[in-house]
Amino acid sequence: MEESMNHLELETLINSELSPQLIKDYSPNGLQVEGKADIKTIVTGVTASQALIEYAIAKKADAILVHHGYFWKNEPQQIRGMKGRRIRSLMKHDINLYGYHLPLDIHPTLGNNAQLAAFLGIHSVTGLEDHPQSIAMKGELAEAVTGSEFAKRIGKALNREPLHIAPENADKLIKTVGFCTGGGQDFIDLAAEQKLDAYISGEVSERTTYSAREQDIHYYAAGHHATERYGVKALGEWLAKEHGLDVEFIDIDNPV
Structure with missing residues (x-):
C-alpha cells in the first residue's frame, strides 16, 4: 500500500x-x-x-x-x-x-560522488581535501588503464562522451583518480599536488587545460548534469524502499 x-x-x-x-x-x-x-x-x-x-x-x-x-x-x-x-x-x-x-554531493553512499565512484569502479574512496566534509574525493581503480580506455568507461557509464585532456605524457596509465561531480574542475590542482593520475569533474575551464598538460594528470570533463544525475536518483530510491513513498526520477536532458 x-x-x-x-x-x-x-x-x-x-x-x-x-x-x-x-x-x-x-x-x-x-x-x-x-x-x-x-x-x-x-x-x-x-x-x-x-x-x-x-x-x-x-x-x-x-x-x-x-x-x-x-x-x-x-x-x-x-x-x-x-x-x-x-x-x-x-x-x-x-x-x-x-x-x-552539497550535502547530496558528499553523502558516503547516496551522494553524487559516491554514485559516480560506484559507476566507474573507483574503490578505497577518501576525501581529497583534508577535512571530514571534503567536497572532492579520491580513490583507486582495480587495474591501471590507459587514458582512452578510461574515457570509454566514463562515456559508457554516463551515456555521454567526456572531454579528455591528456597530460604531456599522454601514455601515462591511470590507477589513482580524483573526482568531484558538477562544477569541481578547480580541484584538479589539488589532485595533481597529491600525484594522482587522473581527475574527473563535470565542467571545464580554459585554465583546466594547462593544469592537466603541465602537471602530468589526465582530466575528464564528463558533464555537470551527467555526473549529478545519480545522487538525487539514489535518494529517491531510498525514500521509496525505506519509507514506502511513490518516487519517480525524471532525467530532463541537458548537454552541459
Whole structure:
C-alpha cells in the first residue's frame, strides 16, 4: 500500500540522512517552497527547471526533490521572470520543492560522488581535501588503464562522451583518480599536488587545460548534469524502499 508523509516530516527525515547543518552551502537545503501538507508522490530530478515542474504537475505529484533548487547566494532576490514563473507554477499546484546541494554531493553512499565512484569502479574512496566534509574525493581503480580506455568507461557509464585532456605524457596509465561531480574542475590542482593520475569533474575551464598538460594528470570533463544525475536518483530510491513513498526520477536532458 502506498504510504504518505507530512511535508515537514519528510524534510526532517532527509535532513537526518544528509546532515545539511554540517556544511556551508551556496543555497538553502531542505524545503524551499512549501506546498500541501500530505505527500504521497514525489518527482526527483537534477534541476528544478520548468520542464520538471510541468512533468510533476501532469503526474499530480505532491513534491519535487532536486539537487539544484532555488535561492542561490548572490543571485537576484526578486521573484520575477523565469524564477517567478517556476515558483508560481509550484504554488498554483500546491507542490512542495525540496533542494539538497552539497550535502547530496558528499553523502558516503547516496551522494553524487559516491554514485559516480560506484559507476566507474573507483574503490578505497577518501576525501581529497583534508577535512571530514571534503567536497572532492579520491580513490583507486582495480587495474591501471590507459587514458582512452578510461574515457570509454566514463562515456559508457554516463551515456555521454567526456572531454579528455591528456597530460604531456599522454601514455601515462591511470590507477589513482580524483573526482568531484558538477562544477569541481578547480580541484584538479589539488589532485595533481597529491600525484594522482587522473581527475574527473563535470565542467571545464580554459585554465583546466594547462593544469592537466603541465602537471602530468589526465582530466575528464564528463558533464555537470551527467555526473549529478545519480545522487538525487539514489535518494529517491531510498525514500521509496525505506519509507514506502511513490518516487519517480525524471532525467530532463541537458548537454552541459
